[in-house]
Structures are given as structure tokens and as C-alpha cells.
Amino acid sequence: MSKEKKTLGVExxxxxxxxxxxxxxxxxxTGISNAYLSQLENDKIKKPSPHILYKLSxxxxxxxxxxxxxxxxxxxxxxxxxxxxLQGAALFSTKDLTSxxxxxxxxxxxxxxxxxx
Numbered sequence: 391m392s393k394e395k396k397t398l399g400v401e402x403x404x405x406x407x408x409x410x411x412x413x414x415x416x417x418x419x420t421g422i423s424n425a426y427l428s429q430l431e432n433d434k435i436k437k438p439s440p441h442i443l444y445k446l447s448x449x450x451x452x453x454x455x456x457x458x459x460x461x462x463x464x465x466x467x468x469x470x471x472x473x474x475x476l477q478g479a480a481l482f483s484t485k486d487l488t489s490x491x492x493x494x495x496x497x498x499x500x501x502x503x504x505x506x507x
Contacts (some may be wrong), residue, residue, distance in 0.1 A: 420446065422446075
């Protein structure tokens with residue numbers, strides 16, 4: 391498994407896919423054009439405005455401070471006990487997981503943590 395940090399665009403695309411949203415659906419809710427969103431996810435836009443990031447944090451259910459940190463606008467939060475990536479934050483905030491999905495995620499996390507020993 392790669393330890394390389396994912397870019398903001400890759401993280402945003404992963405979160406959007408976890409939320410099962412299309413670019414057009416995000417556009418409809420946020421007013422951000424799907425072309426802009428696509429460029430953002432493909433890392434063609436390096437510094438999106440905080441206003442755009444706020445809208446995305448709202449639709450994706452992400453902590454605004456974390457998304458700002460991933461975009462390079464802010465340093466890490468003082469309390470770093472929560473998720474460290476946007477994808478992790480999306481998983482933590484997923485309310486529609488089935489019991490079976492929760493169980494499988496827990497099993498996989500247990501497996502990964504045992505690999506570190």
C-alpha cells in the first residue's frame with residue numbers, strides 16, 4: 391500500500407464516489423459547474439477558493455477545517471484524533487452504512503492494524 395499523500399483532487403473524487411454523487415448532481419446542489427469540479431478532481435486547479443471548498447464540505451459532509459488543510463490553506467487542527475484524510479472523514483460520517491458494511495470495515499481495519507505489528 392502506498393504511503394504517498396493523495397492530492398486534493400483525488401481525495402475529492404474518492405469522497406464524491408463514496409457519496410455516490412455524479413458531477414452533475416454536485417453541480418445542481420452547489421452551483422459549481424461540473425467542468426470546474428472535473429478540473430478540480432483532475433488537479434488542474436491547484437488552489438480552489440475557500441468559498442468553493444466550503445460548498446463541497448457541506449455537500450460531502452466533511453469538516454471544513456480538514457478540507458482547507460488538504461487544500462494547503464491551513465495547518466493541522468490542534469486536535470488530530472479524528473480523520474486525517476477527506477476519504478477517512480467521509481467514511482467516518484457515512485450514516486447509510488449497513489450493519490454488514492460496518493462489520494466488514496471493522497474487520498478490514500483490524501487486519502490493516504495487525505499488519506503494522
